[in-house]
Amino acid sequence: MEFSEWYSDILEKAGIYDLRYPIKGCGVYLPYGFKIRRYSFEILRKLLDETGHDETLFPMLIPENLLAKEGEHIKGFEDEVFWVTHGGKTPLEVKLALRPTSETTMYYMMKQWIKVHTDLPLKLYQVVNTFRYETKHTRPLIRLREIMSFKEAHTAHATKKECDAQIEEALTLYKAFFDEIGVPYVISKRPEWDKFPGADYTMAFDTIYPDGKTMQIGTVHNLGQNFAKTFELEFETPDGEKDFVYQTCYGISDRAIASLISVHGDEKGLVIPVDVAPIQIVLIPLLFKGKEEIVMDKIKELNKTLKSEFRVHLDDRDIRPGRKYNDWELKGVPLRIELGPRDIENGHALIVRRDTGEKITVEYSNILEEVEKIVSMYKDNLKIKAEEKIKSFITAVDFESDVNALSEKVKAELLENKGIILIPFDESIYNEKFEELIDASVLGLTTYEGKEYISVARTY
């Protein structure tokens, strides 16, 4: 099955996201999908909290004059902003934008809070909905008009050095996040023509989808003093001088969820990383006439034992076990444990891994430890498989000084191997014109296995 068809299909069948809402690019996180979102963003919150970021909540509406304050920034968004013009039947005096992102909102408020160097650093974040009037083809959780979950962090610092260090912290933090939710990535410094409007430079995380196209899943921006000058974010330095703050911002959205679904799934359905799985283990009793009670008693005992450490579901529906297997494989539950009268007689239980399909007979008496071991192998395997998959999609080519020959070679590789093509850095091709020649995007500058490349790809 073609990837994009598989993707739409699985969102519906596994109960992740329903797109049958009557506004293009707006849909519903269903209970199972929402739980994956909740566990994923809990991991992200924990990483942010531990590194001294404070969670906050800023207004969703932005007055037109405030949004327009940073000229370059608004130019990046003006065709994509939804405008509120009326309250009830009354026309508003000032049009209000639905936030496309919150730089202008937050920096207006930071002006009230930052007076002196001891007010710094300021490290804030929020998880909110944001809006883009997308005219392109929308895709559930990937390109939405209402981005339902946008974690945006915004920091302000007294020195350029601290600001640059914050970029490193953000990159480290995002690496840890994507590692934990099992999404492999390539990091690039975006080219000038594709950086965030108003930033000095943009670092971006891309992953590669099964169809070989790259997906931007996280961005980290060094804003320098650009916004600070516009929003007059001046402070008193330890020497009693005045200076503008240095700023960074970085964001992660629903695409994190879309990606953990996309990179691990297979023809049977989802394969969910353990830490974000709504159900980590499903228990299935094998009932035979006259033995129902023995099995149910034992499996309830097992449920209780495993619940101390895992999110467990006991499937006691009155349907055939085979149908249950299919249901839970579709939903990507990491481990299934089957228990029947024969197993009980032998003091065994059968564990089936969703990632490999492997069946493992374990001693019942020792089951918690056995499950822990298998869970740990499952985690490692998902990580390794995802890394292998992304590596198989990365191709390095040699540089050629004839730009036409080079672009033909790149085009051929893009057709053959898809994914990311790495070209040894050369200034002569680092421009938008090269994008036209290869009919693909320049992701930017990428350090890969110790070497510096220009990375290009077909992107989502």
Next chain:
Amino acid sequence: MEFSEWYSDILEKAGIYDLRYPIKGCGVYLPYGFKIRRYSFEILRKLLDETGHDETLFPMLIPENLLAKEGEHIKGFEDEVFWVTHGGKTPLEVKLALRPTSETTMYYMMKQWIKVHTDLPLKLYQVVNTFRYETKHTRPLIRLREIMSFKEAHTAHATKKECDAQIEEALTLYKAFFDEIGVPYVISKRPEWDKFPGADYTMAFDTIYPDGKTMQIGTVHNLGQNFAKTFELEFETPDGEKDFVYQTCYGISDRAIASLISVHGDEKGLVIPVDVAPIQIVLIPLLFKGKEEIVMDKIKELNKTLKSEFRVHLDDRDIRPGRKYNDWELKGVPLRIELGPRDIENGHALIVRRDTGEKITVEYSNILEEVEKIVSMYKDNLKIKAEEKIKSFITAVDFESDVNALSEKVKAELLENKGIILIPFDESIYNEKFEELIDASVLGLTTYEGKEYISVARTY
């Protein structure tokens, strides 16, 4: 200090909410305030999850034709809805409302999901921002144009009986929530003229603020089959017949946070209930020359011990202890522990309660247990004090058949005692005209100490 002045003042000084945003009724949850919100809504989520509610996330925008579908419902909101009319520079074909609440959004989707009785009950909730174009005076966290945190639950059932039982479950759940966050309440069945637009009837939780005015802090609506008929929420019953579902919805907002701040605070600042306190215990070292290291070592050890069970903050700023006391009293931290060289010599520590100001010397060796005991007393005391306060604001009067004499009496009591006045139920005065006579609101029918009353009050 007058209450409303105290309230605005404390929001700013304690770092709860900043209203200096350039849109009326829109402000910022600051880090300390956001933590109170986070802990409060975590308690609410837990209660909902435990009773089989599934968390979801629905779109924020509602097409005009969808919102207008339920005539009575839209009439209740049409003057208060913000309208999006443009995407970029393009006028939209259909105007989009910012959700004032999500009945129409959710029930449109429920139509896709409900086919047969086994699809029921459906118990969903979400925590989202909602919008009202308030023309009245706005108040931070109380009357906002962007309600930043609205927990709305929506359920659908196969029978009237199950639906009625769901109302009971919702009431029980909300009682548990307000008990846990320490906000006392009176429950009333709202009069016909003040029920939720489109509902059969509305049950409401009101608390009483220090100025004697009541604040609606939670509502539970029995929608019967009204919305179901509009949204064609038909299903197949076990007998193979067709029927419409029965529905309920219930909501709690930022007012829960406003209320827990308002009912417990005093002239020194906040008094925060333990379970939602961002910092539950603050540690303050008393440093004397030459003894700094002994004290700091010991207090770090104490920090580690207490962190196993509580949210602790060690205040090691280089300022006088007295200033620290004031700061943390303002922020409402439940317990302060002071530790100096003399205490260490004696094997003691001094615990100071925020609620009573009481100072308690405890054995250092036994400190975790001692703290647990004091925390438990603190909780009980807050609950008792809040209950007493609300009781002192409730006055029952005798019925008088002369409506003018009765209304004069009620007006006098409202002036004298403020709060809620309870009048023995009599149909003749249960109407909007009586509201005019007493120049106050009828909250509804209230059962108080086993008797049925009409309750009236000046409301926020």
